[in-house]
Amino acid sequence: MLTVKDLGYWYDQQENSLFENVNLSFSSGASYAIVGQSGSGKTTFLSLIAGLDKPKAGTISWENQAINKIGLTNYRQKHVAIVFQSYNLLTYMSPLNNLLTAMAITKSEHRGDKEFAKKMLRQLGITDEQMTKNVQKLSGGQQQRVAIARTMCCDAQIVVADEPTGNLDEQNTEDVIRLFQEIAHQQGKCVIIVTHESEVAASCDHAYRLAHHVFTAEK
Ligand SMILES: Nc1ncnc2c1ncn2[C@@H]1O[C@H](COP(=O)(O)OP(=O)(O)O)[C@@H](O)[C@H]1O
Numbered sequence: 583m584l585t586v587k588d589l590g591y592w593y594d595q596q597e598n599s600l601f602e603n604v605n606l607s608f609s610s611g612a613s614y615a616i617v618g619q620s621g622s623g624k625t626t627f628l629s630l631i632a633g634l635d636k637p638k639a640g641t642i643s644w645e646n647q648a649i650n651k652i653g654l655t656n657y658r659q660k661h662v663a664i665v666f667q668s669y670n671l672l673t674y675m676s677p678l679n680n681l682l683t684a685m686a687i688t689k690s691e692h693r694g695d696k697e698f699a700k701k702m703l704r705q706l707g708i709t710d711e712q713m714t715k716n717v718q719k720l721s722g723g724q725q726q727r728v729a730i731a732r733t734m735c736c737d738a739q740i741v742v743a744d745e746p747t748g749n750l751d752e753q754n755t756e757d758v759i760r761l762f763q764e765i766a767h768q769q770g771k772c773v774i775i776v777t778h779e780s781e782v783a784a785s786c787d788h789a790y791r792l793a794h795h796v797f798t799a800e801k
C-alpha cells in the first residue's frame with residue numbers, strides 16, 4: 583500500500599500551496615484516477631509519489647516505510663514505473679531493446695529474458711516484425727503500448743501514468759485503458775493515472791478530484 587500523510591507542496595511560497603494536508607492511500611491490485619483542471623497540481627502530485635521530487639510537508643510511505651528512508655533513487659528504481667503522455671522511449675532503439683534495457687536498469691527478475699520481453703510485446707499487439715524496428719517507426723498508439731509493456735516487464739509494484747492517453751485516438755485510448763486495468767487486476771499492481779478524460783477516470787476503481795487545494799473522492 584502506498585500512503586500519503588499530511589502531504590503539502592508549493593513551488594515558491596507556502597501561501598501559494600498547490601495542496602495541503604492530503605491524506606490518501608492507494609492499494610495494490612486497484613486502479614486510481616486523479617482528475618482536475620489544468621494547473622491544479624496533478625503532475626506535481628504524481629512527481630511526489632513517484633519520488634521525483636520531495637514533499638514540502640508530510641510523508642509518503644510504501645509498505646509502511648517512508649520513501650525518503652527507502653531512499654528516493656532506490657524507491658524509484660525498485661518500486662515505481664512511469665508512463666508519460668509523450669511515451670519517453672529510447673528513440674534510437676527497437677521496442678524489444680527498450681524493454682531489455684529497462685529490465686537491466688531496474689534489475690528486473692526477468693532481466694536478460696528476451697522471450698519474456700517478446701511475449702509482453704506480443705500481448706500488447708506489437709508484432710515480431712515491429713519489435714525489432716526503430717521505435718520511432720511505430721504509431722503513437724503502438725509506442726504507448728511499448729511504454730506500457732515496459733512497465734509490465736519490470737517488477738515495480740507502483741505504476742503511475744501522466745495523461746497516458748493524451749496523444750491517442752479513441753481506439754488506442756480504449757486499448758490503453760484496458761491494459762491499465764489488467765495491470766492492476768491481473769498483475770496486482772497499484773495503478774495511479776492522472777487524466778482529464780472522463781472515460782479514463784470512469785474505467786478506474788477509484789477517482790479523486792484535485793480542486794481548490796484538496797483531493798475529494800468521486801468514486
Ligand atoms: N517547476 C515549477 N516551478 C514553478 N511552478 C511550477 C512548476 N511546475 C509547475 N508549476 C506550476 O504549478 C501549478 C501546477 O502544475 P502541474 O502540477 O503541472 O498541474 P497539472 O498537471 O494539474 O496541470 C501550475 O500553476 C504550474 O504553472
Ligand SMILES: [Mg+2]
Pocket residue numbers: 624625626744
Ligand atoms: Mg499535468
